[in-house]
Amino acid sequence: MMPSHRQNWFEGWRLFAVLTLVLVALSAGVAGMRGFEVDGVRMVIRFTARTSLLFFCLAFSAAALAKLWPNAWTRWQRRNRRYLGVTFAASHGIHAAAIACFALMDPVGYAAATNAASYIFGGIGYAFIIAMAATSFDRTAAAIGPRAFRILHLTGGYYLLFQFTVSFGKRIPDMPPYAMFLIPLLAVFALRMIAMTSARTPRTVRAS
Numbered sequence: 001m002m003p004s005h006r007q008n009w010f011e012g013w014r015l016f017a018v019l020t021l022v023l024v025a026l027s028a029g030v031a032g033m034r035g036f037e038v039d040g041v042r043m044v045i046r047f048t049a050r051t052s053l054l055f056f057c058l059a060f061s062a063a064a065l066a067k068l069w070p071n072a073w074t075r076w077q078r079r080n081r082r083y084l085g086v087t088f089a090a091s092h093g094i095h096a097a098a099i100a101c102f103a104l105m106d107p108v109g110y111a112a113a114t115n116a117a118s119y120i121f122g123g124i125g126y127a128f129i130i131a132m133a134a135t136s137f138d139r140t141a142a143a144i145g146p147r148a149f150r151i152l153h154l155t156g157g158y159y160l161l162f163q164f165t166v167s168f169g170k171r172i173p174d175m176p177p178y179a180m181f182l183i184p185l186l187a188v189f190a191l192r193m194i195a196m197t198s199a200r201t202p203r204t205v206r207a208s
């Protein structure tokens with residue numbers, strides 16, 4: 001008998017549950033390494049910024065990769081892009097919880113690490129994440145309709161791509177290795193552009 005995708009721990013909502021549990025456990029472990037003090041909380045903020053980058057890139061590149069290189073992995077990625085996207089939202093939920101702990105535990109350090117721009121741009125980012133996660137269920141997606149869904153998820157996706165680029169990019173002058181975080185972001189953007197172009201100019205097959 002063929003195994004059903006729904007019974008598989010690496011597919012669908014089960015995949016989301018497994019990944020989220022792993023993220024929560026790892027975040028607790030990271031904070032615990034510094035005795036759950038403010039340093040540990042700041043490490044969780046940085047850790048979840050990076051796990052969010054991973055799941056965001058997996059979700060936002062899925063359709064383009066499956067189109068350009070259809071194979072078992074890219075088909076899995078495209079089939080599960082919704083769950084990878086919601087895992088990104090969960091990862092950013094932990095980012096938000098750690099930010100709140102940072103603000104409570106060390107208000108002075110928190111004020112020094114943030115500014116009006118982080119609230120405005122970060123706030124818009126969270127508004128998109130919440131709206132995108134809320135419309136990632138069959139019922140809510142159907143309620144807003146395919147056109148609104150597409151506009152929301154496309155605009156939100158590109159906004160978040162921009163936000164990641166700025167958040168990692170602004171740290172490059174102080175920490176040059178941060179440039180490596182821009183590589184997956186640029187790759188996702190390039191893949192999407194290439195996939196879009198290849199849709200407009202489909203290869204013609206000659207009969208001769």
Ligand code: HEM
Pocket residue numbers: 042043045046047049050095099113114118119120121122123125126160163164167168171
């Ligand atoms: C109001 C919303 C947000 C606030 C107040 C906020 C706050 C912070 C703070 C305080 C840090 C630095 C932690 C430290 O150095 O100890 C940080 C890091 C970061 N945040 Fe957020 N954040 C917000 C939303 C977002 C969003 C929406 C994204 C991306 C989509 C994001 C991506 C990042 C990244 C990439 C880093 C750098 C992590 C690193 O150093 O490796 N943040 N955030």
